[in-house]
Structure formats: C-alpha cells, structure tokens
Amino acid sequence: xxxxxxxxLPKNDMINILLLAVLIMxxxxxxxxxxxxxxxxxxxxxxxxxxxxxxxxxxxxxxxxGQGVFFGLGGYCMAMFLKLExxxxxxxxxxxxxxxxxxxxxxxxxxxxxFWEPFHSLGFTMIAIIAVPVIFAFIVSVAMFKRxxxxxxxxxxxxxxxxxxxxxxxxxxxxxxxxxxxxDLRTLNGWDIRTDEAKYVLYFLCCTLLIGSVLLAxxxxxxxxxxxLVAMRDKEDRVRFSGYDVSNFxxxxxxxxxxxxxxxxxxxxxxxxxxxxxxxGIVPSIEMVIFCAVGxxxxxxxxxxxxxxxxxxxxxxxxxxxELWLFGLGALFIGVVLAFPNGLAGVYSTYIEPRLxxxxxxxxxxxxxxxxxxxxxxx
Amino acid sequence: xxxxxxxxxxxxxALALSAGxxxxxxxxxxxxxxxxxxxxxxDTVTVGILHSVTGTMAISETGSVQAExxxxxxxxxxxxxxxxxxxxxxxxxxSDWPTFAEKSKKLLVNDKVAAVFGCxxxxxxxxxxxxxxxxxxxxxxxxxYEGLEQSPNxxxxxxxxxxxxxxxxxxxxxxxxxxxxxxxxxxxxxxxTSNKIARKHIENVLKQKVVGEEYYPLxxxxxxxxxxxxxxxxxxxxFISVVGGSNVAFYKQLxxxxxxxxxxxxxxxxxxxTEDEILGIGxxxxxxxxxxxxxxxxxxxxxxxxxxxxxxxxxxxDIVIGDVTQAAYLGxxxxxxxxxxxxxxxxxxxxEASPGIELTTAPEGYVKIHKNHHLWxxxxxxxxxxxxxxxxxxxxxxxxxxxxxxxxxQ
Numbered sequence: 034x035x036x037x038x039x040x041x042l043p044k045n046d047m048i049n050i051l052l053l054a055v056l057i058m059x060x061x062x063x064x065x066x067x068x069x070x071x072x073x074x075x076x077x078x079x080x081x082x083x084x085x086x087x088x089x090x091x092x093x094x095x096x097x098x099g100q101g102v103f104f105g106l107g108g109y110c111m112a113m114f115l116k117l118e119x120x121x122x123x124x125x126x127x128x129x130x131x132x133x134x135x136x137x138x139x140x141x142x143x144x145x146x147x148f149w150e151p152f153h154s155l156g157f158t159m160i161a162i163i164a165v166p167v168i169f170a171f172i173v174s175v176a177m178f179k180r181x182x183x184x185x186x187x188x189x190x191x192x193x194x195x196x197x198x199x200x201x202x203x204x205x206x207x208x209x210x211x212x213x214x215x216x217d218l219r220t221l222n223g224w225d226i227r228t229d230e231a232k233y234v235l236y237f238l239c240c241t242l243l244i245g246s247v248l249l250a251x252x253x254x255x256x257x258x259x260x261x262l263v264a265m266r267d268k269e270d271r272v273r274f275s276g277y278d279v280s281n282f283x284x285x286x287x288x289x290x291x292x293x294x295x296x297x298x299x300x301x302x303x304x305x306x307x308x309x310x311x312x313x314g315i316v317p318s319i320e321m322v323i324f325c326a327v328g329x330x331x332x333x334x335x336x337x338x339x340x341x342x343x344x345x346x347x348x349x350x351x352x353x354x355x356e357l358w359l360f361g362l363g364a365l366f367i368g369v370v371l372a373f374p375n376g377l378a379g380v381y382s383t384y385i386e387p388r389l390x391x392x393x394x395x396x397x398x399x400x401x402x403x404x405x406x407x408x409x410x411x412x
Numbered sequence: 413x414x415x416x417x418x419x420x421x422x423x424x425x426a427l428a429l430s431a432g433x434x435x436x437x438x439x440x441x442x443x444x445x446x447x448x449x450x451x452x453x454x455d456t457v458t459v460g461i462l463h464s465v466t467g468t469m470a471i472s473e474t475g476s477v478q479a480e481x482x483x484x485x486x487x488x489x490x491x492x493x494x495x496x497x498x499x500x501x502x503x504x505x506x507s508d509w510p511t512f513a514e515k516s517k518k519l520l521v522n523d524k525v526a527a528v529f530g531c532x533x534x535x536x537x538x539x540x541x542x543x544x545x546x547x548x549x550x551x552x553x554x555x556x557y558e559g560l561e562q563s564p565n566x567x568x569x570x571x572x573x574x575x576x577x578x579x580x581x582x583x584x585x586x587x588x589x590x591x592x593x594x595x596x597x598x599x600x601x602x603x604x605t606s607n608k609i610a611r612k613h614i615e616n617v618l619k620q621k622v623v624g625e626e627y628y629p630l631x632x633x634x635x636x637x638x639x640x641x642x643x644x645x646x647x648x649x650x651f652i653s654v655v656g657g658s659n660v661a662f663y664k665q666l667x668x669x670x671x672x673x674x675x676x677x678x679x680x681x682x683x684x685x686t687e688d689e690i691l692g693i694g695x696x697x698x699x700x701x702x703x704x705x706x707x708x709x710x711x712x713x714x715x716x717x718x719x720x721x722x723x724x725x726x727x728x729x730d731i732v733i734g735d736v737t738q739a740a741y742l743g744x745x746x747x748x749x750x751x752x753x754x755x756x757x758x759x760x761x762x763x764e765a766s767p768g769i770e771l772t773t774a775p776e777g778y779v780k781i782h783k784n785h786h787l788w789x790x791x792x793x794x795x796x797x798x799x800x801x802x803x804x805x806x807x808x809x810x811x812x813x814x815x816x817x818x819x820x821x822q
Contacts, residue, residue, distance in 0.1 A: 068521045070627060072514065127817070139560055139605060200629060212600045212630070213535045214509065217542050227546050306542055309509050309535065351511075352518070355504035356465045 041255040047232050049334055050247055058240050067229045074236040074304045076344040077243055081297025083336035085290030085327040090248050091330035092259060093286045094266030095183070099191030100321050102198050103166040105313030107295025110165055112308035113149060114158040115218035134215070138209030155222055162299045163292050170291035171284065178280035192315055199314040214309020218302070226303055239300045243337070246293055248332050253289065262286060327369050329378025338377055426636040429664050441729045445756045452757050457496040460503065462530030467507025473532045475688055476740035477502070478727050480529045486722070490547050493748045494757070497745040501525060502554035503539055509539035515778050516540040520547040526757045527552065529743040532736070534558060534601055541566070550759050552743030555736050556705065558605035558684070559816035564763055567746060568786045570739040571706050572816045578613055579791035579808050580704025584649050585618050586605055587806070594647035596638060596654060601626035603653035606683060609821045610651055617819070623647050628654070633661035639669045642678065650683040659689050663698045674700030677730035686734030687800060695800035707776040708794045708802040719775035732800065738775050745771055746781065778811070786814030
C-alpha cells in the first residue's frame with residue numbers, strides 16, 4: 034500500500050503539491066481581500082484547463098486548440114441551471130412569457146426549449162457538466178484518432194470546432210443568450226452565490242477540486258498509462274507495433290482533459306456569475322494553451338502556476354497601464370518561450386531545484402559534525 | 413476604529429459649531445456628503461472610466477473615453493462637483509465582457525468610486541450590470557441600445573431603440589413616400605430587437621410592407637447575395653443595423669454593385685453608422701445614405717459648436733465625433749447635476765435626484781432624465797456627405813419620451 038502510494042506520489046512531488054495547497058488555501062486567503070481572492074478563484078478555474086492540457090499535450094503529445102469548447106460546455110451547463118433558477122415566474126413577471134430566461138423572451142420564444150427542461154434538476158446538471166463535454170470529446174476523438182488523424186491536423190480541427198461552436202451559440206441567441214451569454218445568475222438551490230461568504234466557500238471548493246484534479250492527473254502520469262502516453266508522444270509507431278491500440282489511449286486522455294476543462298468551466302460560472310461565448314472560441318482556447326506553455330507543458334503544477342502568473346500579470350498590467358498592457362503581456366510570452374522553452378517548470382528544475390537540494394544537502398551534512406562535537410565534549 | 417469614528421464625530425461637531433457660529437457658507441465636510449464610504453475627500457472625488465482601449469472594440473470606445481475625460485476636465489475647470497475636483501481611475505475592459513464585470517467590481521469594491529462612466533456594447537453592460545446592482549454603484553452608459561432594460565443602477569445617456577427608430581421610419585414614410593422596406597442587420601440582440609420594433613411599426617402603424625429581413629454574423633464581409641436580393645425585391649427603404657467592420661464591406665460592395673446611394677432608389681437608412689464608422693468606410697463610399705440618431709457633429713447650435721471646438725482642441729483637429737461620443741460626454745455632466753441636486757455623493761441619493769435632471773448645455777441641445785433612467789431627446793435625420801459628415805435634414809419637433817419596454821412592440 035505504502036509502496037503504491039510512494040510510486041505514484043514520490044516525496045518531491047508530494048511536497049510540491051502540498052506547497053501549492055498551502056499557497057492557494059492558506060496564504061492567498063490570508064493575504065488578500067475577497068475581491069482579489071475571487072479573481073484568483075477565477076484564474077484557478079482556468080488552471081483546470083491547463084492541467085488537462087499538460088496531460089494531453091505535454092504527456093500525450095495531442096495539441097488541442099479547442100479546450101475552450103469543453104470549458105464552455107461545462108460552464109454553460111452550470112449557467113443553464115442557475116439561469117433557470119433565477120428566472121422563476123415571480124422574478125420575470127414583467128416578461129411577455131414569465132418563467133423563461135429573459136433573453137428567450139426578447140427573442141420571442143414563448144416556451145422553454147426541450148433541451149433546457151432537464152436543467153431544472155441540480156442532479157442532472159451535475160452529471161451533465163461532466164457528461165456532455167466528455168461525450169462530445171469522445172465523439173470527436175473517436176472520429177479523429179481511429180482514423181489516425183493527429184498532430185497539426187488534429188489541432189486545426191479542434192480549432193475549427195471552437196469556431197463552429199461560437200458561431201452556433203451566437204447565432205442561436207434565442208436558445209443560448211447569443212453574444213451576451215447567460216448573465217445575471219443569482220442562486221444555487223436557493224443559496225445566494227453573490228455574497229462574500231459564498232465567494233469564500235466557492236473559492237475553497239474550487240481549490241479542493243483543483244488539488245483533487247492535480248492528484249488524479251499525477252496518478253495518471255505515474256501509472257502505466259502515463260508511461261505509455263509519453264512513449265506514444267515520442268514514437269507512436271513503436272508503441273503500436275508493440276501491440277497497443279494507440280487510439281484508445283489517446284481517446285481516454287483527451288476525454289479526461291475535456292472533463293477537467295468542463296469542471297473548470299462550471300467553477301468559473303459559479304465564481305464569476307455568468308458564461309458567454311467569449312470563453313468558447315479560438316482566442317480563449319489558445320490563451321489556455323499559453324497558460325500551459327508558460328508554466329511548462331511537461332509539469333502538472335507548472336500548468337497551475339503558469340495560469341496564475343499569466344492571469345495575475347494580465348490583471349496587474351491592465352490596471353496599471355490600461356492602454357499599453359497588451360504589449361507588455363505579449364513581450365512576456367515571447368520572452369518566456371524564447372528564453373525558457375520548458376516554461377516556469379523548466380526554470381525551476383534547471384536553476385532552482387538543484388540549488389535547493391544542494392542547500393538541503395549542505396544543511397544535512399552540517400549536522401553530523403555538530404552532533405559529534407557535542408558528543409566529544411561530553412566524553 | 414473607535415478613535416477614528418470619535419475623531420470624525422468631533423470633526424463633524426466642530427464643523428457644525430463653526431458653521432453655526434460664523435454662519436459662513438463653507439464647503440460641506442466629506443462625511444456629510446458621503447455616508448457610504450465612497451472615495452470622497454475634502455477636495456477630491458474619484459470616479460471610474462471603464463471602456464475597451466484594447467481589442468476589437470477599442471476603435472469604437474476610444475471616442476467615449478475622450479469625451480468623458482474632456483467633460484471631467486471641464487467640470488474641474490469650473491470648480492468641480494460640490495467643491496471637489498474629480499479624479500478618475502481608468503480601467504480597460506479589453507473588449508472582453510467578463511473583464512468588464514471584473515473591472516467594475518474592482519472600481520466599486522476596491523476603489524470605492526462614486527460613479528462609473530463606461531461600457532459600450534450591450535454584452536459588456538449585461539456582464540457588468542449584476543455587479544453594479546450588487547454593490548450599488550452608478551453606471552452612466554452612453555450607447556444607443558435595444559431597450560428592454562431599466563436598472564436602478566444605470567443612467568442610459570444614449571437612445572433606446574424606439575426613440576431612434578420610430579421617428580426615422582415615420583420620416584421615410586411621410587417625406588419620401590416609402591411603402592416597401594427591407595430590414596438588414598448584424599446578428600445579435602440590438603439589431604434583432606431594433607428590427608422587431610421596426611417591423612411592428614411598419615406593419616401595424618404605418619400599414620406598409622416588409623419585403624425582407626436578414627441577419628449576418630458579426631464581422632461578416634460578403635454581402636453580395638443580399639445586395640442581389642435588394643435589387644430583386646426593389647424596396648423603397650433599406651433599414652440597416654449592421655455594426656462594426658462589416659459596414660466597410662457592405663457599403664463598398666453596394667457601390668461596386670452599381671447602386672448609387674445618392675439616387676435614393678432604394679433609400680438607405682441606417683441606425684448604426686456614425687461619423688466614427690464613416691472614417692473607416694470612406695465618405696465617398698457612403699455618400700447619400702441617411703442616418704437616424706440623436707446627434708451629428710454638424711448640429712448647428714451654439715452648445716455643439718463649443719463642444720466640437722473644445723474636443724478638437726484637446727484631442728486633435730482631425731478627430732470626428734459620433735453619436736455615442738456625445739452621449740458619453742453627457743455622463744459626467746448629468747452626474748454632476750444630480751450630485752449637486754442631492755447635495756451628496758451617496759448613490760441612493762444621486763439615484764433619487766436623477767429623474768428630472770435637465771441639461772441645457774448638452775451639445776445635442778436640451779436633455780432631461782426620465783424617471784425610467786433614460787433621456788428625453790430629439791431624433792435627427794442626417795444625410796451623409798462625401799467629406800464624412802452628416803448634413804442634418806430633419807429634426808423631431810418635440811423631445812421624444814424614452815420607452816424601454818414599448819407596449820405593442822414586444
């Protein structure tokens with residue numbers, strides 16, 4: 034048992050994950066007001082996507098430029114539930130058809146569309162948040178990987194899907210809220226999600242889920258599956274000739290990444306209070322890849338730190354230089370990618386970690402002589 | 413904490429005493445005009461400006477930022493609001509709707525601004541609105557928009573759909589004898605709602621015919637098929653609510669298809685092309701179309717002449733001023749008037765004081781805040797000139813009442 038635990042969670046990794054947990058669950062809440070903390074919560078919901086990308090891109094070698102699709106599907110499922118709760122007949126009495134979401138009323142719908150109906154149920158919504166994106170990812174990846182479509186072609190197709198879904202959402206505004214998205218979400222089963230107290234609860238829920246996801250990803254990485262993924266990334270044919278059905282592993286890891294993204298999307302909707310097509314399209318999807326690249330695509334924790342760093346920089350730059358911040362951010366990306374191709378995690382493992390371990394070693398090697406010297410004086 | 417409240421109480425009593433003793437008209441103390449902890453000191457008050465200065469919307473929103481800064485500067489030159497200079501914190505919405513929500517929250521919660529001038533697209537307003545309602549902020553929103561909204565936390569300084577549309581359609585029917593209409597728009601809430609209102613008005617009030625209604629995605633650039641349909645159906649009026657970059661393609665393709673817009677067959681009536689857009693389209697490509705809105709840079713009145721002069725002096729002589737820019741300019745002035753009427757910066761008191769606030773110095777002429785938080789305003793029809801300006805050919809006689817929830821048009 035302990036051997037099993039050790040093999041999937043070596044001491045180093047365990048310490049690093051603990052450090053992350055302490056940082057986001059103790060240090061951030063103690064050092065920030067609720068406004069900033071809520072922002073961090075929003076960044077952390079992107080970290081789910083980056084984590085998924087680290088698995089499927091960093092380890093599996095499958096670059097997806099359409100993770101926004103799954104983030105969006107998860108987020109929209111959550112938003113549909115919350116919107117239905119906010120659109121009770123009492124709240125929407127001024128509409129021509131009370132009891133349906135306001136944007137439907139503006140678009141002359143007079144009844145709730147059939148696919149909205151199940152979202153009255155919280156249980157169904159919880160399942161749908163994961164199931165809808167996973168089923169979609171499954172269909173896409175079966176269609177691609179079984180035909181051995183991969184590499185750049187796969188990336189382009191995922192990007193096309195992101196574009197298609199955005200156009201679909203914007204075009205069908207009577208059913209989806211269009212460009213405006215689904216806004217003005219208020220309560221979750223009667224619990225007001227806009228209060229400060231709720232924001233704290235949601236923040237910690239988000240952190241817990243994220244740490245859980247990191248552990249899950251770590252488990253996958255250290256399992257036989259994880260080693261197969263790396264092998265596939267580096268020499269796909271050799272794995273295939275060894276008798277493995279490569280496509281099944283790819284489908285699995287892509288679906289897992291989709292599920293993580295969707296979880297992030299749902300947490301995003303809960304913390305930010307709305308969902309719109311601007312998180313589904315090509316630009317946000319590529320941004321999510323950038324988070325992962327900055328953090329270091331070969332590192333699970335790097336993805337989380339990368340997301341935090343990029344978003345925090347974005348906020349700080351844009352607050353200080355409202356008209357110039359995009360240039361600064363662009364320079365940061367180019368700088369990081371040029372100077373440190375393995376991202377933050379690469380910087381850590383090449384520069385900081387050796388020094389730290391050397392320092393630890395020095396500390397340890399200093400102890401025995403001191404102990405022996407005290408022993409000497411005693412004798 | 414205790415000492416703080418104590419000292420502020422002492423200050424208040426001291427102030428009351430001094431006022432009572434000497435009966436001098438002093439500037440009221442910060443605590444007296446601000447009971448809710450806004451960023452107000454004895455000589456400054458902080459407001460927020462929240463527009464996109466980066467991203468696709470930057471080109472449209474820059475004018476609003478400039479107008480708001482100009483208004484604030486002018487108000488400060490006149491001595492400020494309740495004796496306090498206005499300072500502003502500018503934030504970038506980055507053409508990204510959640511960023512608008514995030515920055516609104518930052519302005520209201522962290523910076524405690526007394527009012528925010530900002531948002532442009534409906535989507536950004538919809539995203540920011542819950543934040544303003546939750547933290548009880550005050551937003552001055554400048555863009556003409558679809559209506560169907562009336563928040564206690566927003567003053568809408570642009571026109572809502574009925575104000576802009578009905579007058580334009582009546583004008584086309586009466587002076588141009590229009591009978592057949594073709595409705596064309598970008599595919600999102602504002603054009604769809606506008607055309608819904610237009611269709612009801614054309615069919616039920618004017619008793620005329622709509623021969624076509626079409627929508628294209630935002631950013632669409634291929635209008636050949638709709639141009640052919642227009643040629644085929646021969647409407648008298650093409651009523652257009654196409655927005656953004658699509659306009660450039662649309663008008664150039666119209667011209668390339670051999671349609672001379674100055675012949676008015678059909679007559680092109682837009683509710684979305686201001687002087688700002690013409691800058692991108694090119695005056696020669698759009699000469700002869702009509703626009704129905706409340707403000708044109710060429711409005712021949714004294715207020716406007718002064719405004720245009722000041723605007724150019726501050727931001728460059730080649731700059732153009734469109735409808736929304738002018739509406740944005742009204743924001744700080746309307747807020748100032750409401751604060752002074754209320755004698756307080758408190759959002760609740762400003763809200764209470766707002767209905768009935770008049771502005772006689774507005775560049776568009778006289779405006780007044782309705783109790784539904786929209787403005788009474790006139791609607792004008794402008795004829796596009798090759799130099800990129802509009803010539804005003806018609807003006808409504810009366811101020812038009814804002815009606816964000818028009819009955820019979822829903």
